[in-house]
Amino acid sequence: MEPSRCQQDVRDPVPRVDAYGFERPEDFDYAAYEQFSASYLVVLARRAAKWSRLLRGGRAVRRSGTVKRYVRKGVPLQHRAHVWMAVSGAQAQMDQNPGYYQSLLQGAGSPELEEAIRTDLNRTFPDNVRFRKTAEPCLQQSLYHVLRAYGAHNPGVGYCQGMNFIAGYLILITKNEEESFWLLDALVGRILPDYYGPQMxxxxxxxxxxxxxxxxxxxxxxxxxxxxxxxxxxxxxxxxxxxxxxxxxxxxxxxxxxxxxxxxxxxxxxxxxxxxxxxxxxxxxxxxxxxxxxxxxxxxxxxxxxxxxxxxxxxxxxxxxxxxxxxxxxxxxxxxxxxxxx
The missing domain is CATH 1.10.472.80 (Ypt/Rab-GAP domain of gyp1p, domain 3)
Incomplete structure (x- = not known):
């Protein structure tokens, strides 16, 4: 009937791109995903309520048995950047180094580093509408800034393929270049030492x-x-x-x-x-x-x-x-x- 076709027309453009900007593939199983989503949304709502109570009044997140249990059961999207920054130590580093990220961007860069990063920008998430040059804003610019700053901050690593995908995810979640930079530093510098760089x-x-x-x-x-x-x-x-x-x-x-x-x-x-x-x-x-x-x-x-x-x-x-x-x-x-x- 005509009404159902209208409903279909309205709904079709929405699920084609997920909440993070990724286009779903041609063979995406919408029926299976909707079935999963129906039950997972209940889980997310329950977790969100628990996290909201835990973080009430701007309470700081510190590693503990309770936080470990909560994290394993999932951090709601609205709290994810805040929790990642806290438990990784990235927030403490950012607080101790005010203005440092901007100073890295304003400093003289390495032409070789910049060229290596630019080469990978178009290869980073071609299936994500937010990383396309036509997007407004285009996240390629934020990605370039974060990777260039990190290369200047840690010249021993510089830029290595793979870091573009990681930084891209961080930008999608934090929507903040400076937070993404410090989270990248937590991963590359402390959580995964020697993963990136010349010898890996x-x-x-x-x-x-x-x-x-x-x-x-x-x-x-x-x-x-x-x-x-x-x-x-x-x-x-x-x-x-x-x-x-x-x-x-x-x-x-x-x-x-x-x-x-x-x-x-x-x-x-x-x-x-x-x-x-x-x-x-x-x-x-x-x-x-x-x-x-x-x-x-x-x-x-x-x-x-x-x-x-x-x-x-x-x-x-x-x-x-x-x-x-x-x-x-x-x-x-x-x-x-x-x-x-x-």
Whole structure:
């Protein structure tokens, strides 16, 4: 009937772009997403009420058992920037360095750094309407400022591919360049040291740590990859370097980041192990190296990763015990091996 067609015409443009500006793909499953959204909106409303009580009267957010529990269950979008800034230490750094971000932007920049950043601007989220040159405002300019300032702040890292995606997400959430800069500094400088920059030793180390954890917890998967000669850098490097951006759905990535800012890099191993354990049967069907890579791509699509609330519950249960002492020891061993190799 005519009225329903009119309703369809009104509704169609809305779901094509999500709340963060990303265009949904042609094969997007609207029916499944709407079913998930209906239940998740109830969860979000309940969490928002709890967070509002916790933050009532401008109360400061400090790491605690309660905050850890709340963060694991999800930070509402309206509080996300505030909570990330608090638990990561970024707010304290910004407060202690007033005017520093602006001074970096006003300083003389490196032509090489600026050119490297500009080269990647158009490659950053081409499916996001807010990063297009036709957008008003166009977030490419904010992205350029944040990355240029960070390169000047940390010349040992400068700019590395992958940082553009991370900074882009930070800008989408904070809507503030200076806060995005300090959150990027928290990630690159403290939470994920040596992930970015010329040698990426921290990134290489953690990929080897993941390989060892899989050998211990999911030996059949490790044996399959070894048997087909598939290196973990081939299947998991993007998971770590982009912190699951452009790998998992946006809302799921943000739930992972809630915990990453509060609990540190151990969360990345939990997410990776959960994905692998949940899809162990699928992976073990692979008959060749290209098939293994294809299975790993399949793992990051579908209802399991879209239903972010259930997914995060699995992240903190499926991998089992994962003491920080174990990860620290594995990091020391893997780093020593990498350095010895050269």
């Amino acid at each position: 030793l921290g990134l290489q180390t953690d990929q080897q740590v993941l390989a060892e954890l899989v050998r211990r917890k999911l030996p059949a998967v490790a044996a399959l990859l070894d048997g087909h000669g598939v290196l973990w850098t081939l299947v998991a490097s993007r998971w770590f370097i982009c912190l699951f951006v452009d790998v998992l759905p946006v809302e799921t990535v943000l739930r992972v980041w809630d915990c990453l800012f509060n609990e540190g890099s151990k969360v990345l191993f939990r997410v990776a192990l959960t994905l692998i354990k949940q899809h162990q049967t699928l992976i073990l069907q692979a008959a060749s190296a290209p098939d293994v890579c294809d299975k790993f791509q399949q793992m990051t699509r579908g209802p399991f990763v879209t239903e972010c609330h259930t997914f995060m519950q699995k992240v903190f249960s499926e991998p089992g015990s994962l003491p920080m002492a174990t990860i620290t020891k594995l990091r020391e061993t893997c780093r020593a091996t990498l350095l010895a190799q050269g």
